[in-house]
Amino acid sequence: MRRVIYIALVVALCWFAADCAHADELRVPQNAVAGQPITINGSGTLYLIGPGQVIKRDFKSGSVEIKGEELRSAGRWIASTGSSQSQVFWVKPGKPENLNFLARPSRVPVARPNVISGVTFVFDKYQNMVIDPTPVNFNLSVGGVGSSKTVTSKDGVAWTNSSSASKAGAAQFVASTGDSTVRRVVQQVAADPCNLRMHVAGKSKNMVILETDPIRDCSGNPVPDGTIVTFIQNDQNGKSTVDARIKKDIARAELPASNNATITVAAGVVLGNELHIGGK
Amino acid sequence: MGRILTIIFAVLTVGLIAVGSIHGSSTAPASTPEGAVQSMFANAKSHDWNGAYSYVDPSSNVSEDGFIRDLTGRNGSLRTYSQLDSVNTRVLHESDNEATVRTELKYATAIGASYDTRDLKVIKDEGNWKVQWPAEKEINVPPQVIPVNYLRWDIVWRGAGDDWGAQNVENPNCRILSMNAVERDGNLIIMGEVENEDTVPAFITVGAVLSDNTGKDIAEESSFDKVSHVLLPKEISPYRIDFPGIKKENVKSVRMTHNWMLVPATADPVIGVLNQKIDKDNTGRTVLTGQLINESGQIVNIPHVLATFYDNSGKVIWVSDAYSDHALLPQTPQPFSVSLRDDLAANVHSYRVTVNHYSLNRQE
Numbered sequence: 001m002r003r004v005i006y007i008a009l010v011v012a013l014c015w016f017a018a019d020c021a022h023a024d025e026l027r028v029p030q031n032a033v034a035g036q037p038i039t040i041n042g043s044g045t046l047y048l049i050g051p052g053q054v055i056k057r058d059f060k061s062g063s064v065e066i067k068g069e070e071l072r073s074a075g076r077w078i079a080s081t082g083s084s085q086s087q088v089f090w091v092k093p094g095k096p097e098n099l100n101f102l103a104r105p106s107r108v109p110v111a112r113p114n115v116i117s118g119v120t121f122v123f124d125k126y127q128n129m130v131i132d133p134t135p136v137n138f139n140l141s142v143g144g145v146g147s148s149k150t151v152t153s154k155d156g157v158a159w160t161n162s163s164s165a166s167k168a169g170a171a172q173f174v175a176s177t178g179d180s181t182v183r184r185v186v187q188q189v190a191a192d193p194c195n196l197r198m199h200v201a202g203k204s205k206n207m208v209i210l211e212t213d214p215i216r217d218c219s220g221n222p223v224p225d226g227t228i229v230t231f232i233q234n235d236q237n238g239k240s241t242v243d244a245r246i247k248k249d250i251a252r253a254e255l256p257a258s259n260n261a262t263i264t265v266a267a268g269v270v271l272g273n274e275l276h277i278g279g280k
Numbered sequence: 281m282g283r284i285l286t287i288i289f290a291v292l293t294v295g296l297i298a299v300g301s302i303h304g305s306s307t308a309p310a311s312t313p314e315g316a317v318q319s320m321f322a323n324a325k326s327h328d329w330n331g332a333y334s335y336v337d338p339s340s341n342v343s344e345d346g347f348i349r350d351l352t353g354r355n356g357s358l359r360t361y362s363q364l365d366s367v368n369t370r371v372l373h374e375s376d377n378e379a380t381v382r383t384e385l386k387y388a389t390a391i392g393a394s395y396d397t398r399d400l401k402v403i404k405d406e407g408n409w410k411v412q413w414p415a416e417k418e419i420n421v422p423p424q425v426i427p428v429n430y431l432r433w434d435i436v437w438r439g440a441g442d443d444w445g446a447q448n449v450e451n452p453n454c455r456i457l458s459m460n461a462v463e464r465d466g467n468l469i470i471m472g473e474v475e476n477e478d479t480v481p482a483f484i485t486v487g488a489v490l491s492d493n494t495g496k497d498i499a500e501e502s503s504f505d506k507v508s509h510v511l512l513p514k515e516i517s518p519y520r521i522d523f524p525g526i527k528k529e530n531v532k533s534v535r536m537t538h539n540w541m542l543v544p545a546t547a548d549p550v551i552g553v554l555n556q557k558i559d560k561d562n563t564g565r566t567v568l569t570g571q572l573i574n575e576s577g578q579i580v581n582i583p584h585v586l587a588t589f590y591d592n593s594g595k596v597i598w599v600s601d602a603y604s605d606h607a608l609l610p611q612t613p614q615p616f617s618v619s620l621r622d623d624l625a626a627n628v629h630s631y632r633v634t635v636n637h638y639s640l641n642r643q644e
Contacts, residue, residue: 106449107479184447189479224479225431226547227513238557238570241633244549245512246430254575256554268514 019196026081028089033092034074034128039065041272050077050091076126094124096134101175103184110188110221111166116140118184118204119159120175129156136177138162142169142188164188168221198231198265207254208277210263214249222249227267229253235261281497307331309409313379313402314369316409321367321385324351337403337410350416355607356581356640362394362605377404383561387605389436391505394605397563419612426577426610431547452478454511454540456486460596461534464621468523468538470534470598473588476511481545483510486519487537492530499523506601508586508636512547517634518588520599549576551583551635554613558625561617566625569615572604572635580608584636587618592629608637 027044040046041063046157048066051073057064057275059081074093080086100121109113118138122130136158139148142165151158164186165171169187201211210231215223229251233240235258242253246267255263259278266272295563307323307330310316316335323331332351342350353359379402387394401412438448458472468490475483487502487506497501501521508517556570568587574580582603589598602618 058484075412100443102447104447106447170475187479224513226433228515237555240552240570242550242552242558242575243432243515243634244550247431247547253550254552254573
């Protein structure tokens with residue numbers, strides 16, 4: 001019996017001695033997350049060295065609490081007490097809170113397959129890239145009509161391709177995840193004019209006013225304002241030209257009145273109708 | 281001796297100052313028709329307007345103010361920024377009381393020399409020759425309201441606070457449509473056309489680098505003002521790049537350089553080019569003439585005409601330009617003339633005229 005008690009006392013003593021020894025040992029968390037507080041046990045002075053950050057603290061009562069806003073950088077950290085004790089631990093990114101969104105191009109013709117690309121990079125609150133798979137929603141719409149697609153990010157990146165709509169306008173290309181939403185504008189522009197026609201809109205003593213019908217592409221989209229439309233008049237006095245600009249879907253020009261002239265109209269490579277004014 | 285020298289130098293200094301401060305004004309009666317024209321312009325050159333006007337025949341029915349405005353320009357035109365540089369005269373016809381003097385005026389301007397050729401009628405009045413000054417008709421646009429749907433492009437660039445993913449709006453897509461290298465008068469000339477294929481305005485520059493047989497770059501130039509730098513959507517501009525003193529046989533290759541930039545721009549004013557035709561001017565040179573008409577309501581101070589000439593295969597064979605020294609008033613035709621090489625005139629099958637414009641008080 002005395003021997004059993006002796007052995008038990010020896011074991012208890014060893015246990016106590018080991019516990020005392022562990023009290024001085026540096027202990028770091030194994031599941032640290034950027035932006036969340038952690039507690040580190042040890043004694044003396046603690047040095048934490050992470051990506052772009054260094055933190056120095058004194059242990060009080062054998063532990064140190066690092067606040068969430070201090071632990072900003074995800075990645076490989078080293079905890080050291082200045083002596084020979086040091087440990088490595090990893091800090092994971094926090095939950096997705098920021099998106100960087102690259103949308104290309106900023107202008108695109110209508111009805112073209114797979115011409116619009118969107119790439120997002122998912123970050124947490126402190127701009128650490130979130131490499132865990134994260135669903136990202138892409139929405140491309142013009143005038144409230146469009147398509148939506150959800151893509152799961154891989155290694156922090158999610159991307160999509162999309163065709164341009166058949167309707168011209170400023171397309172809103174929106175990427176979102178969680179509470180984070182980023183908007184880009186992709187201008188979808190009409191193609192070349194289709195069925196260009198002009199008519200005489202008025203006459204004065206010296207001038208004749210010519211005006212086109214609303215100029216649209218073959219899908220019915222208005223050709224962008226500012227596009228050059230050239231009116232050409234040939235008569236006995238020579239050639240007269242006016243490079244007019246489309247404004248509010250029509251182009252308008254004034255040419256000298258003539259008693260026998262041929263007038264043509266063109267926009268880029270597209271030719272319109274021909275008018276004869278005056279003559280017999 | 282020293283005192284005498286001091287006095288001599290003092291008198292000489294005063295004399296030189298006095299001579300220097302006297303303006304070369306001469307209003308002596310002209311004994312020849314050519315002398316009358318020369319004296320008139322010599323006074324005009326030294327801004328002695330009274331002296332210049334004294335050679336104008338009273339029957340010209342032009343006021344002194346009108347005469348001065350004819351010579352110095354109106355409405356912020358190119359002439360208002362120029363200085364009469366030289367005058368060459370030649371008598372075309374002379375009788376006892378009447379003569380015609382061809383006068384070639386050369387003005388120095390910010391964009392180079394500007395030339396004006398006039399056939400002036402000179403008449404003998406009481407023994408003195410006087411110039412009949414053809415008064416320029418001052419055009420007054422009647423008060424009116426010209427409605428203009430003002431179109432301009434504004435650009436929202438990315439800001440300093442945007443994240444790195446926020447892309448800028450892209451530069452426009454432009455394309456060099458053609459390039460033709462020719463040698464004229466010992467100079468290598470590269471010309472062609474460039475188009476803005478995009479739906480936004482572009483600021484363009486076009487240049488060329490020449491390489492010799494060893495691949496070494498021997499010259500680099502750009503088309504300074506022989507191009508429309510601001511191109512609206514689907515607009516085509518000619519360009520011409522001159523390499524003075526370079527022979528085509530010494531050039532192995534030409535590398536075109538360009539830069540397209542997105543810029544804010546306006547679509548106004550619209551300038552029509554009326555009654556274009558290839559003709560001969562009064563000196564017998566081949567010119568493309570016509571009239572410019574400003575269809576908007578604002579004054580265009582300095583119009584710049586660019587003419588592209590094509591052969592029967594549609595190839596650009598010449599690009600020429602001219603500045604008008606008269607401002608374009610709204611709705612008022614203004615004649616223009618662009619030179620064309622006489623040796624090319626027979627090959628010209630068609631041509632196209634575009635107009636650049638520079639306006640004061642316009643913010644683009």
